[in-house]
Amino acid sequence: MLKFIRNGILILLAFIASFQIVHYLEGNKLYLPPFLNQLFGYFGNTNFEGTSPLDLASIEKETIKSDSPTLHYEPQELPQELPRAQRKNASCIDHSLGNVKVKPQSKIYTWKDENGVTHFSDSKPEDTDSQPLTLAGSKIFNYFKLNISGANVPFEFKEKLTHSINKLFALYGQLIAKEDLRQVVVNLRFFTSKQRFLAYSKKHAPSLKPTAGFYDNGTNEAVIMYQSSEQAITTAIHESVHAINRGIIGNSNKWFNEGMAEYLENITINLSTAIINRNKSWYKNGKLKYRPLPLRKVLSASRNDWNSQSKSNLYSTSWAFIYFLMDDTKRKTKLIKMLKAEQKNLCNTLSFQQTMKIFNMSDRELQNRFSRWLAKGDKFTHQI
Incomplete structure (x- = not known):
């Protein structure tokens, strides 16, 4: 009887694991402990892998009304409406954080127990001989800092955006020598209220036509209307590219x-x-x-x-x-x-x-x- 129950549990666990793998391969998230994500990142990719910290300030918690008309999606770079001399100075502002730095990494330890089973952990076990795991390409670079303010956007959205910006740096790493890359600050402000978005746009970009997002190169802030996850992620990536261009290349x-x-x-x-x-x-x-x-x-x-x-x-x-x-x-x-x-x-x-x-x-x-x-x-x- 116990053997039957044990086999049933094993079959159930195998089914759940298979479901999770399929779920992941279809583009959904599979959440693992941080040290396992780090370990898989080492095996899975280049120097451009990694994540960046998220600073989320929940100012608004409004929901989008389904009957609210959508704004035409044409993200724009905010034109400089300053005198020529001031406009030139504004275009020379360096918004970067200097040269790209290596992220401090926690060690991963490995050991075998008395049954010969190999274990991995980010904490060194007590009373057990363990070895720190040395992995190829162990340097992970801190390419950007992402600051999100305004409306509280979903966690999955932030995760997807972070991974996308990491891949943007993978592309720029193909175009620009690594020593010439700069650490970039990406400031994104989201609104779920059309009224507040338009009020903010009128105050900071009075000459701008109605749009779903804009980037102010003077303050290095991108402002985005969150109408849907798909639209917002596209607009956010678009505006992040402006911030990356600004930080790495300049004007x-x-x-x-x-x-x-x-x-x-x-x-x-x-x-x-x-x-x-x-x-x-x-x-x-x-x-x-x-x-x-x-x-x-x-x-x-x-x-x-x-x-x-x-x-x-x-x-x-x-x-x-x-x-x-x-x-x-x-x-x-x-x-x-x-x-x-x-x-x-x-x-x-x-x-x-x-x-x-x-x-x-x-x-x-x-x-x-x-x-x-x-x-x-x-x-x-x-x-x-």
């Missing part, structure tokens, strides 16, 4: 800043792999939803151009151009050279002539290559 051309944010906002995590999907806002049925603009116009566009009727075309073409550069190793090398040149000066941005010099070809030749790439139709997803 950058708007086509790169917005194009990169549009390129990365649809990033999804599948186990240890990040997949960058095509942006449905700008690309559908194998072509751009808005007529692509000439690259010369995009790469030399002024802020007035970005606020004109060509705004959607500029966003669409900038996204496509970043995708074009990231879609080929040689073209990606040109983007790396451009970012390295941008990093040399925190305040200034590369001119159109300087950018074309890096590409080492005429703008006509670059345009022809870009147009041929666009004409190919559907595009492959990218992986990190």
Whole structure:
């Protein structure tokens, strides 16, 4: 009888374990003790793995009304409405925390008991001979600090956002030498009340059109309307890219800043792999939803151009151009050279002539290559 009960319990445990594994592989969370997550992180990935601390301030606890109209999703970078001299000083503010630092890691101990069973623990056992576990790639870098304020967002949302930002750094680590990376502060303020979001936007960005989110490069704060988890995570990633660009590169051309944010906002995590999907806002049925603009116009566009009727075309073409550069190793090398040149000066941005010099070809030749790439139709997803 006892044997029957024991076997039944074992079968039940095996079923539960199988369910958890399937649950995890379908993209859901499987929560483990911290030291096991750390251990699996060592075995599972690169130097860009890890988590960052979350500082959550619960100011509002309002729920979103189902009948509340949604705001048009077009996250924007807040324009500087200051005199020229003050605007230049604002663009030179360094919001980073300096060079990237290594996170202090707790040790993991391993030992075998009298039955030959191997154990792991983050606490050194008493009266037992144990050894600290030495693992390859044991350094975990503290790439960013995430500060969340405003509305209290779900824990799962924060976890997903943290993992996504970690993967963003995996990408930037491919484009920028590790010694040139900077520790970035990502400040996100969420609202679940449309009325309070609009009031805050009117106070801090009075000239901004109704939008689901904006980034203020003067204060290094992104403000986001939480209408749904899917929309909010996309907007939060978009605005986080602005903060990362600001901290690592400094002041950058708007086509790169917005194009990169549009390129990365649809990033999804599948186990240890990040997949960058095509942006449905700008690309559908194998072509751009808005007529692509000439690259010369995009790469030399002024802020007035970005606020004109060509705004959607500029966003669409900038996204496509970043995708074009990231879609080929040689073209990606040109983007790396451009970012390295941008990093040399925190305040200034590369001119159109300087950018074309890096590409080492005429703008006509670059345009022809870009147009041929666009004409190919559907595009492959990218992986990190």
